[in-house]
Amino acid sequence: MNRIVIVDGNSLINRAFFAMSELKTSKGVYTGGALGLTTMIFGLMDEFEPDYFCVAFDMKGPTFRHKTYDQYKGTRKGMPNELAMQMPIVKAILDALKIPRVELQGYEADDLIGTIAHYFADQNIEAHVITGDKDALQLVRENIHVHITKKGITQLKEYKNEDIIEELGVDADHVIDYKGLSGDSADNIPGIPSVGPKTAAKLLAEFGTVENLIQNVEQVSNKRWKNLVIDFADQAMLSKKLATIMINVPVELETDMFKLTDPDMEAAIHLFRQYEMNGLLNRLKVKTEVVEQKTEVERIDVDALIKLIEFEKAFSFKIIYNKVDLRHDDLICAAFKVKDQICIIDNMVDFEKLVPLFEDEKMHKSGFDLKNEYLFLMQKGIDLKGVKFDGYIAAYLLEPSRRSYDLSELVFEQATVKIASEEEVLGKGAKKKTPDQLEQEVLYQYVQGMVMGIDILADKFDDKLEANQFKKLFETVEVPLVKILSDIEFTGFNIDVSEIDHIDELLTGQITEIEKEIYEQAGETFNINSPKQLAVILFEKLGLPPLKKTKTGYSTSHDILEKLASKHAIVAEIIEYRTYTKLKSTYIDGLRAAINPVTGRVHTSLNQTIAVTGRLSSTEPNLQNIPIRLPMGRKIRKFFIPDEGCILLGADYSQIELRVLAHLSKDPALLEAFTQNIDIHTKTASQVFGVETSEVTSLQRSHAKEVNFGIVYGMGDFGLGESLGITRKEAKTYIENYFKSYPNVQGFMDSVIESCKEKGYVETLLGRRRDIADISNSNFMLRSAAERTARNTPIQGSAADIIKIAMIKVFNRLEAEQLKSKLILQVHDELILNVPLDELEQVKVLLKESMESAYELLVPLNVDMNTGASWYDAK
Template sequence: MSQEYPLLLVDASGYLFRAYHALPKLTNSRGEPTGALVGVLNMLRKLIEDQRPDYIGVVFDAGGRGFRHERYPDYKANRPAPPEDLRAQIEPLQTIIRALGLPLLVVPGVEADDVIGTLSTQAAALGLPTLISTGDKDLAQLVDEHVTLVNTMTGTWLDPAGVREKFGVPPERIVDYLALMGDSVDNIPGVPGCGPKTAAKWLTDYGDLDGVIAQAASIKGKIGESLRTALDQLPLARELLTIKRDVALDFGPTDLRPTPPDIATLRAWYERLELRRLLATLDGMGVAGAPPTQRHQTGHEPQYELVLTESALEAWLARLRTAELIALDTETTALDARRAELVGISFAVAPGQAAYVPLAHTYPGAPQQLDRDLVLARLKPVLEDPDRPKVGQNLKYDLTVLARYGIELHGIAHDTLIASYVLDSTARHDLDSLAKRFLGHDTIRFKDVAGTGSKQIRFDQVPLEQAGPYAAEDAEVTLRLHQVLQPRLTAVPKLERLYREIEMPLVPVLARLERAGVLIDAEQLESQSAELARRILELEETAQRVAGRRFNLGSPKQIAALLFEELGLPVVAKTPKGAPSTSEEVLEQLAQVHELPRIILEHRLLSKLKSTYTDKLPRLIDPATGRIHTSYHQTVTATGRLSSSDPNLQNIPIRTEEGRRIRRAFIAAPGHRLLAADYSQIELRIMAHLSGDARLLAAFAAGLDIHRATAAEILGLAPEAVTSEQRRSAKAINFGLIYGMSAFGLAHQLGIERAAAQAYVERYFERYPGVREFMERIRHQARECGYVETLFGRRLHLPEIGHSNQTRRAAAERTAINAPMQGTAADIIKRAMIAVDVWIETTGAPARLILQVHDELVLEVAETALEETREAVRAAMEGAAELAVPLVVEIGSGANWDDAH
């Protein structure tokens, strides 16, 4: 969490009521109700585990009459008595809470809100930040710099800024806001017809309730008449809605320490109520009922339904149409979403409530299943409804699968894969790992139902008695994961905004990009492949002639023996196992003293281009579209950059003629052109922004050649006097330093003495002191926090920043320096992609995104719309971030990708 809360206050009465209405009406074998009780206990366990408070108060209403009834006899007069099966759960719940060692607070004649208000006020006076767990908007009036609200059922966190964003007024105006609207549940009169927007507008316009009352005569229309009719009641409403903060209590915040649990009492109650999962947690239980393992158990017995009839489908459709959030998952025949056949689909609408709708299980003896077309036709309105929020684990896959069946998934609200990635990009994000880590739950794995290796079967061959629980669990666990992950995101507003404004909107953009694909000239690649084969053979013959014997150029072991044992070349570096390294970096150094390493390097490069691109790409053309369709991944790199696979199109070299020839094989369809838009020196511009260095800012603002300007600065020359070689050295410094390069590394790259390189570095920092200060600040943040941040709040975690091994620690520090630049660049290109996609989708322009490679976007555009698209793309990319220096985009177009540069 972004802040620690020593005091946790729980509005238990409110949660019990909400849990009763939201969760399944569970009972034990004797018919005793348990559903709401279990819901509250699980909420408490989760809160305690996440927050680990020093002090906790679980507050219940005492019932009966209080001062508000004396002030206004009709207070709560319309509120019905709680249902009998809800009342029956109160005493057992309170007994269990006490047995858990949690301070239970029930103050006669005082409402729970007033107890919470008093304790939070006392805590603030003691300097103790307080977290109030509640779903009651009335408590928003307590929020300030010391008090935060969390609603665990919705994952909503409210600090002062959050209150203003949610209600349109600050916490100190919440009472006035509520008074204007009244409260029908508590029978508190307000202004008839005054809703949240009107109340917020009046308070914004007139300051507070007294101001609204004073200006009542000037407010026009029917609502003005209603206001004037209600004027006499508003002061009373304000008084009734104001939470007391000075109740005389026999205890204070620091009296609310948890105590060891009463295991015998807990065991007796759990056995009586048949709460098997809670019973299983008692072994090894610690203070306040938090066991050392399996702390995320939900405590409910899941109800997984196999939907085989139209009536069952209709029942689930009704639930989907009213669900606050729908968790969904598709089961298919393949990992490639574009080729996968839909076998079934699962849904969950609440913890423990999920269903699997099988559609195409074809094993011998499989039960009759609903017609796939019929089911999809019935589901289509819900799945395409943008007002029905959905959550999934890797929804891009499900979106692509459903698109094959004519369903455009809308309402994509949450993705647990992406939420986990935003929280910590270095962790594992697969469903099984997330369930274990956050829920303490061991999932049914795919191999458990489909087997492994050569014996693995397709999912359409998995029997329904195994497929049903597996598929339903995927959806249900995803929903529960969302309920755990979302509060963690909300607790860090910058991360939540990154997730909401960048990562989630990017999901459908990437899906469209993947489906668009890119056209390639297979004949051109095949011709290049033949040429590469000839050149590779020539290099092998040359290498063996220079070596004086035959050897395998693809064997690092044979190369090492030849270079270091026979030729006696120096061992520059070693592998982790201690053998002499023959890495590319080592061969580049050795190539300065012998020609054989240079030949081996060229052989490696051409062999990789041939195997990875010229041989492989033609085989990957989709026969249905005639195009190549790469897969983009949002959750792989630590920095936020996208990666691609099958094929990987991120690493085609651009600086070699062979690489450019491969790019020439990426072509536009007839009547179209490829448009390539690339950010110019974006990481250096981000460095200028983040460091605030005056000279860097001035150079970019003036539109100077930054490398020439750097050379002029550190050499004391006029820019026009800088030679090409001096500019090259300055470029190496500019890019090297933002990657944390040392003077030793710079010396190697420039081929100069280390002392000369060190002098370059020192002069650079003398001329750009803001850069040095920024780097020191980043190193300090990394060591203090374990992470650094991008401009948009993405956290780039550095698990080895405090490592005892100096080499690994230094590597983490180098990463820390570059990560804010590279991560911010990744955020900016993602924002640009979203903006370009929005323009295409809203205008219907004859253009589509087909590639994203590092800082570049490639579109396929109708020739007639080229100029219009060029300007729209430029505006979107240059407007993707507001930096202290201009964002500059270089745009070209042509019949192929290389010509577009």
């Protein structure tokens, strides 16, 4: 039997919105309601497999019910602005998906739903009404099924006639009579005062309808009820009329109006990307027929591939391998695409025939997440050259705040071509397969789809990079950097295991001492790591004021403990205990686990596509967040040592962000300080505190340093006051004096905000962009946070760009001068090199020249260098 699904759009988008009211895009557009409703519609299509579909909406303005009773729905609050802005979004999505929608001035969505449901039911087509409003239960009859949402919009319950009787005490035909008597507070339908649901059901069980009750009111045995019916008979009839859903709205209907057709894929993809509904994009892929490759491809053998590459001078490729230990990874297969021909290789004999092509700079290569390929080829002694395109990096430049850069998603978005994703082929979680467990043809189809996707992205992204003026940044910085980061990861950092053991012993001893002190303060032993047990000790036994309650009890989070530190000595001990136990678990136990069993080294991964500012991030393990402000934290750097016969050479930019600020703001006083090599913190202290530079105290310089960097990071008077431990008023005076001393800085900051409001994004010196959500938000807190981000990003992002250029220059010079020294780590403004002792002086010169010439600012870039037998000593 054919069926139609009819959705109450307003009811469900309301429920979806309040379930996800805070959800919004990176640009600050609320999307929870639109996302929830669209997701549910996809789910309804799966569940009911309908032939016809319809979403009904209310329209603004009074309906015939308002004209009948001006207090109708008078107690309802207006639609929140955050939801109102989503109505045009969801309607645009429905139109793109070619899902019919209806609305009519003067009538409610319920009336359209009732009319359409009866129209289809009369044609022997099942109508399924989906709503959150139980008023719709009056529509239940043969061929009309009503489903009410439960738990937000995640579950549905179909109400049959017997369910309605069980819940309301009346059947579907008498729901409107039930409302006539008991009323409906949600719609401000009055009913008869003091007649509740149970009384209404009893009266209707005896008299059937409101009209019959009124006509036979003398037969009502309960005197009070009788008088109420007599006094409010007109109100009961009015209420029944208001509660009645119309089934004959004057609108022309045709069955084919509601027939489902293929969506406008281009429009739907655009909307889902615009509103960052990545889950719906994946869903759209599932609903799309598998698109066979838009151009027919032919599989060729390796010899034909080599001839074709030599002729075309370009190819796309993807290597699949089992990751073992970064030195002995096994080739599973590799795919190569040239024009419309694809070669798949699954053995090293044929693979090695391609070595000259890999190492030929004139052969242009395209890939996706090429660090994967670099790491495999390095193991085989192959020096990959001639890389021109990495789709992973291009996608990041174009959308730096994107949550995922999955190849299959990107290809689908750009070309509506569906290729299998890693998860679809290998699965996920504990049941995830390795590539060698796949059947050969499944594996071949998977890798073939990947190289086809790479070609699609190369074609689509090239124009977009050009249009956004990212081409230079892409080709001269981001793509060359992939090789350097791969080399750093492959090389790794040598580790002194005996030093780890030594620090572990010291740390364990300190933790034990702190535990004893905590137990003594508490008067008993307990599990310090258990928030529940800790809360009992702090808030029940010791009587400290609980500041925040969560679902599981009173919070003992770090920020709560800091606020309680002055209340009892045990709190400071607990904070210290947590600090040391985290050090041990992360940097003692964690580092031991991260040591490669073959190389004996730690191979951190430096990632390009995580931070929206362009900064690199370190993972597995994270070597950028070692807590060096703690004495024991600093000692962790002793674990990292040079190779035998080598020394560590560390170089970091001196105050690079302040120098970038001087360049961008062109402030005369800042420019003078850096060009004349004046200590910037002393100069700032002199001007902020109104003293001669010779009279600046160490405390004043320290405070001025905090002010300098606070300005860079967009810190306000509250944040600065918290940081320095001074009053907000004092902090405000510091900031005002700073801007008086450096007037162009204030002008620069203001211009950044104005430009951001106009464009919606800010840029670094190299043109890297970051979209700023909430820059014009009416909410002061959100807008202030956005303004801080806008002010800081051009400075921090430009500094990140400069050190990337420095890394490229250093790496290239080390190669060009055929030195054995290796770049082994980057931590924000610092580079670490492993240098043979006989190359030290040469590399010092090379490093300083490369870093200081990375970018020409209006002020010099200064580099400080240190050497040592460990990272700790080289700082």
